[in-house]
Amino acid sequence: TMSRRASTALVMLLMLYYFFAGTLNSLFQYHPIMMAVAFVALMPEIIHAANGLKRSKNYQDRLARIDQHMYLAFAMKVSALIGFLVIYANKNKRGKHHFVTWHGKIGGLAVTLVVAQVFIGAMYHWRLVSSNQLGRLRKAHKYLGIAILALGGIAFLLGMFSNWAAANIHNPIVNGIFSFSVIIFSGWAYFRE
Numbered sequence: 001t002m003s004r005r006a007s008t009a010l011v012m013l014l015m016l017y018y019f020f021a022g023t024l025n026s027l028f029q030y031h032p033i034m035m036a037v038a039f040v041a042l043m044p045e046i047i048h049a050a051n052g053l054k055r056s057k058n059y060q061d062r063l064a065r066i067d068q069h070m071y072l073a074f075a076m077k078v079s080a081l082i083g084f085l086v087i088y089a090n091k092n093k094r095g096k097h098h099f100v101t102w103h104g105k106i107g108g109l110a111v112t113l114v115v116a117q118v119f120i121g122a123m124y125h126w127r128l129v130s131s132n133q134l135g136r137l138r139k140a141h142k143y144l145g146i147a148i149l150a151l152g153g154i155a156f157l158l159g160m161f162s163n164w165a166a167a168n169i170h171n172p173i174v175n176g177i178f179s180f181s182v183i184i185f186s187g188w189a190y191f192r193e
Contacts, residue, residue: 004044004188011181012041018169018178027090032159034083035107039152039182042076044189046145051190070125077114080152084111103158110151117144153182 019033049069056062084107091098099108123129124137159165160179169175177184 001048004185004192007188008041008044008185011177011185012036014174015040015178018174021168027086027093028164031083031087031090032164034079034086035152035156035159036181038076038079038083039149039156040185042072042079043149043152043182044185046072046076047149047186047189050145066125070121073121074118077118080111080114084108101158101162103155103162106151106158107155110148110155113144113148113151117141117148120144149182149186153186156182 015036016033019036020029046069049065049072052065053062053069056065088098099105120137120141124134124141127134129137157179160169160175165175165178169178
């Protein structure tokens with residue numbers, strides 16, 4: 001856990017360096033950094049917390065891990081929504097069309113699923129449905145999480161091949177690390193912890 005977190009922190013610092021390179025007055029720059037916070041920094045922690053539920057020793061420990069998962073997931077979703085709103089506002093400001101690239105389409109779908117997962121997670125957590133529907137909601141929440149991870153990872157990868165990334169990230173090794181960081185750190189959190 002500590003080596004993954006240290007590696008994530010190092011990559012996030014490198015992302016800050018590259019994503020905020022040049023002028024700091026561009027609204028666009030906040031899009032990749034908020035998405036990095038959501039998918040590179042927080043998603044692996046959400047996975048780690050969810051896996052921790054299986055290792056719960058008692059009911060109190062389980063409740064604490066559920067809360068940790070919920071708070072991390074909420075922070076991730078807020079970061080993703082801010083990243084989405086920033087790019088949406090930036091495109092409006094510049095008179096550009098929305099969702100025309102694969103990066104935009106897949107990223108838009110990922111954010112739509114993020115919003116859906118908030119509602120499903122809330123309905124499950126606060127038992128806002130009948131008890132016979134809880135199992136279905138739990139599965140839907142889990143599979144939405146997997147879909148969000150996959151789509152977020154693909155969108156992040158495609159973003160690293162955008163014109164902006166080509167203009168700002170000249171080192172192919174750094175670009176490769178950034179491109180696969182969502183999958184690397186989330187996989188590390190799932191398979192190694």
